[in-house]
Amino acid sequence: MSPATRRRLAILIGLVLAVGDRPAHADKPIPASDLAVDQVSIKGGPKLLGAILGREANGALAFAVRRDWLKKAHPKFFDSTLRDETAETRNALAELQRRIEDWRKERAPEGAFEFFLKKEAERVEKELKAIDAGTRDEGAPFMVVDVAPAKVDRVVGHPPQRRAVAQAAWRAGVADVESRSAASLAQELKKRNVAAVDDADELLDLLPPRRENDAAWAARKAIVEYQHRKPLDFQGTGGLLLKAGEKLQAANGAKLIQELIQSLAGGSLQDLLDPPAGKPARPATGSAPADGKWLATVSKTAAAEDVSGFRVTRVEQNIAASRVEVETRFVARLPDGSWRTVWQHVEKADASKPREDAEQQILQDPQVRAALDLVKSVGIGGEEQVKLAVRFGAATMEAQKSADSRFYQFRDRCLSRLDGPVLRVPPTK
Structure with missing residues (x-):
């Protein structure tokens, strides 16, 4: 066998091995019905992959997307979403600052209750100053996209058990969660001995600050007072x-x-x-x-x-x-x-x-x-x-x-x- 033939054969074997090492999910796009993540297609915009949070009071669809995925998959849309997020975060923190002041006047907290509210007031003030100075970096791994009803083209949602697989995969740091089938992710989670637990609260804890309606704020106050007051x-x-x-x-x-x-x-x-x-x-x-x-x-x-x-x-x-x-x-x-x-x-x-x-x-x-x-x-x-x-x-x-x-x-x-x-x-x- 000539040296040239051996080189060609070596290259061919290398290509075969490279293709053989590719994960199955990389061969072709997975149908939306087989994914573990939800999907929303925006009219005149991108197709987002993540998790449906629900409807807002104004009818908008609140959709959570992983920050790193959106930045890589749709960089221009990411930039506009980031600007909206920064504005929403500032509004949410300013609203929270006022609410803490009113709360302290209403309850005149003492002990651990007062310590908690004081520390939160200081943290919020610090974050607001950082936003105004342009030095604040949002550490939440997920972003929230509010899609107006008229902008929604198509929505594919999954039951909680399916979403739990995606959440567990995100938590475990599994690669390409948005593009892999639920079966593929479940198999990998099993290999890693990671359980897929249906816990909707977990995802809500990975979102950036958002303004809350009065009912949600009353619920939050009740939880804090349950722990620190009575x-x-x-x-x-x-x-x-x-x-x-x-x-x-x-x-x-x-x-x-x-x-x-x-x-x-x-x-x-x-x-x-x-x-x-x-x-x-x-x-x-x-x-x-x-x-x-x-x-x-x-x-x-x-x-x-x-x-x-x-x-x-x-x-x-x-x-x-x-x-x-x-x-x-x-x-x-x-x-x-x-x-x-x-x-x-x-x-x-x-x-x-x-x-x-x-x-x-x-x-x-x-x-x-x-x-x-x-x-x-x-x-x-x-x-x-x-x-x-x-x-x-x-x-x-x-x-x-x-x-x-x-x-x-x-x-x-x-x-x-x-x-x-x-x-x-x-x-x-």
């Missing part, structure tokens, strides 16, 4: 909610436990363990009450306590499906005097799954022992019923722990700064 929590099952730490009177508590056990033993629980001939096991009776009734009740208590927000944690147990749901939410008082849920999360757990450590912890609890003694004294509830009840308790503990963790993440994000994360709270009418 916390108020309600816990319970269904529509029966009590202030955290508040206990039923002993006589009423015993009666409640007895009625609950009798209901379970004589109804859905007994049928589930030993269904009568020809009769299928019944699902748990009743359903979660509508928000209106219980929310109105606890809101009256909150108003009497002179708080602007509170947390509610409710447990729902479905015996037939062996499932536990723990719902936790934060409710804030809005400028019109109404109370509205501004954050909510539901955690589910499989009650048929054994959890030995948690079950032992439950069995050693004095209150649980008292309840079991009550079961024995009234002659209801066998070993299998006790075992099932303990498993439901362990599942509830697990779900409660996860729900608490998600709430603490939300709370802590809101306590890091008063201009983030962006709160998507519709204005009051």
Whole structure:
């Protein structure tokens, strides 16, 4: 083989290897329906890839795009968006400065509350001076593009589970998130042992400061006051909610436990363990009450306590499906005097799954022992019923722990700064 032939062969092999090393997503554009990111095409403008945030009060579509991607993919559009962002940031900070001043006059904060507001006021003043001097660099990794309804050409949105893949990939620093399929990203995340968690709050914490309507500002104040002024929590099952730490009177508590056990033993629980001939096991009776009734009740208590927000944690147990749901939410008082849920999360757990450590912890609890003694004294509830009840308790503990963790993440994000994360709270009418 001549030297020239060997050189040509070497070049050919190199080209083949180079092509073979290219990732599959680089061969051809991925259809919008297969991407993990959302898409909005602007009339007379670019096609943006990112995440839909929702509609603003004026009807504009708020769309989040990764800053580095937009700068590289559409540099001219990036420049105009950056100018708009700088103006919006200055307006947002100036508005926040005035609101902090009014807040301090309204509440006359003390201790940690006053320290927090003082530090935030100083930070905002410093940022405003930097903007005016042209020395401020926005560190938020995402930008927000507000697209007027008349400028929207096409929108392709994905369900939360699909968006969670994109968010996890962005968080993990995966390359080319905007141009890769959801399947490709999910596969890479699996290799990296990164979980795709459906957490919309995470993206909102990566956005630059934006002006907030009065309802969103009221919600933000409520979260801060919950932490630094006066916390108020309600816990319970269904529509029966009590202030955290508040206990039923002993006589009423015993009666409640007895009625609950009798209901379970004589109804859905007994049928589930030993269904009568020809009769299928019944699902748990009743359903979660509508928000209106219980929310109105606890809101009256909150108003009497002179708080602007509170947390509610409710447990729902479905015996037939062996499932536990723990719902936790934060409710804030809005400028019109109404109370509205501004954050909510539901955690589910499989009650048929054994959890030995948690079950032992439950069995050693004095209150649980008292309840079991009550079961024995009234002659209801066998070993299998006790075992099932303990498993439901362990599942509830697990779900409660996860729900608490998600709430603490939300709370802590809101306590890091008063201009983030962006709160998507519709204005009051």
